[in-house]
Amino acid sequence: MIAILGAGSLGRLWAATLPAGQVAFVPRPGQMPEPVRYQFHPTEGEAFCLSIPWLQSGDAPELLLVTTKAGDTLEALRSALPSIAEPIPIVLFQNGLGSQQQVTQVWPGRPVLAASTTEAANRPGAGGLVHAGTGQTWIGPLTDRARQSFKSVVGQLASSGLKVLPETDIMxxxxxxxxxxxxxxxxxxxxxxxxxxxxxxxxxxxxxxxxxxxxxxxxxxxxxxxxxxxxxxxxxxxxxxxxxxxxxxxxxxxxxxxxxxxxxxxxxxxxxxxxxxxxxxxxxxxxxxxxxxxxxxx
Ligand SMILES: NC(=O)c1ccc[n+]([C@@H]2O[C@H](COP(=O)([O-])OP(=O)(O)OC[C@H]3O[C@@H](n4cnc5c(N)ncnc54)[C@H](OP(=O)(O)O)[C@@H]3O)[C@@H](O)[C@H]2O)c1
Missing domain, CATH: 1.10.1040.10 (N-(1-d-carboxylethyl)-l-norvaline Dehydrogenase; domain 2)
Structure with missing residues (x-):
């Protein structure tokens, strides 16, 4: 299972495109709301409805995607990481620079990767997610421990059908x-x-x-x-x-x-x-x- 922290535009895009039944959003502490239901509008073809569950205690995800805004990332991870096992790769999707370095400073021993994506997704209204433009997503390691795992992470994310590429030097x-x-x-x-x-x-x-x-x-x-x-x-x-x-x-x-x-x-x-x-x-x-x-x- 792939866990996604940040059930916003980009998180919902990955949840909609990764194989059905294999994703869950990470809830805020103490929250366990109803599954996230939305209508997904792909770049081509008909829109369809999705229902994505929240991660339950006892679930053991094999990968964590972090799709919060840069300014929310550290706090979101501080709450989420205690329930995510140490060897699980963490992929940071934030734009800009600085938030990635905050994360690697706090968790230098975790396998932390960064993604740079030109996919575009937005939520024009409550309950809808538009895949506004297709692009490419490069994934590369930020910490030493991520070096062994990053090509298998690329393979897992490529099962979405989105174009995902390995990048040894992501900076x-x-x-x-x-x-x-x-x-x-x-x-x-x-x-x-x-x-x-x-x-x-x-x-x-x-x-x-x-x-x-x-x-x-x-x-x-x-x-x-x-x-x-x-x-x-x-x-x-x-x-x-x-x-x-x-x-x-x-x-x-x-x-x-x-x-x-x-x-x-x-x-x-x-x-x-x-x-x-x-x-x-x-x-x-x-x-x-x-x-x-x-x-x-x-
Ligand atoms: N959207 C794109 O097409 C795109 C493309 C490339 C890169 N990016 C980058 O990806 C990142 C996310 O962008 P986005 O457009 O998906 O933003 P977004 O729609 O605002 O989604 C961020 C999500 O994170 C959630 N969140 C915030 N704090 C949290 C916490 N402590 N625990 C759990 N969830 C939390 C927010 O929940 P609430 O709404 O409840 O606060 C929101 O659902 C940004 O850095 C952006 O620059 C986005």
């Missing part, structure tokens, strides 16, 4: 996705616009080079990046074109007054800049402004 993939998110997400949240509207926005045009130059310097200092700021901007603008109609996850969170993952994207760049002595005024500004959106909404 560069997490980094590359962070850079794209850093150049798109905060701007869409602040300007309340879809990805494709960004290139016409003066605020985006006056700050995107700053985001990219700061990211290029930090990435180079961490041996994660060889590209220049202008090359990063070119890549970001390629993604803006191919995702022009998308509402970014950060904009969706901001619209609903939910905490965003800004701390783990531009905030991570700003924190690492401070640690490395690399100035990051633009990433700091974007982090503060996105954080103040939440304060304004509360």
């Amino acid at each position: 560069p993939r997490l980094w590359q996705k962070l850079v794209i998110n850093a150049g798109i997400n905060p701007f869409t949240a602040l300007l309340n616009c879809r990805n494709g509207e960004l290139p016409d926005q003066p605020f985006y045009r006056s700050h995107i080079d700053g985001v990219c130059q700061e990211a290029a310097r930090i990435g180079a200092a961490l041996s994660l990046e060889t590209r220049t700021g202008p090359q990063l901007r070119e890549q970001i603008e390629g993604v803006i074109k191919t995702t022009a109609g998308n509402v970014s996850s950060m904009l969706a969170d901001a619209r609903q007054g939910r905490p965003t993952e800004i701390r783990y994207i531009n905030g991570w760049l700003a924190d690492n800049g401070a640690r490395l002595g690399i100035p990051t005024p633009v990433n700091q500004l974007l982090t503060e402004r996105v954080e103040s959106l939440l304060n304004r909404n509360h």
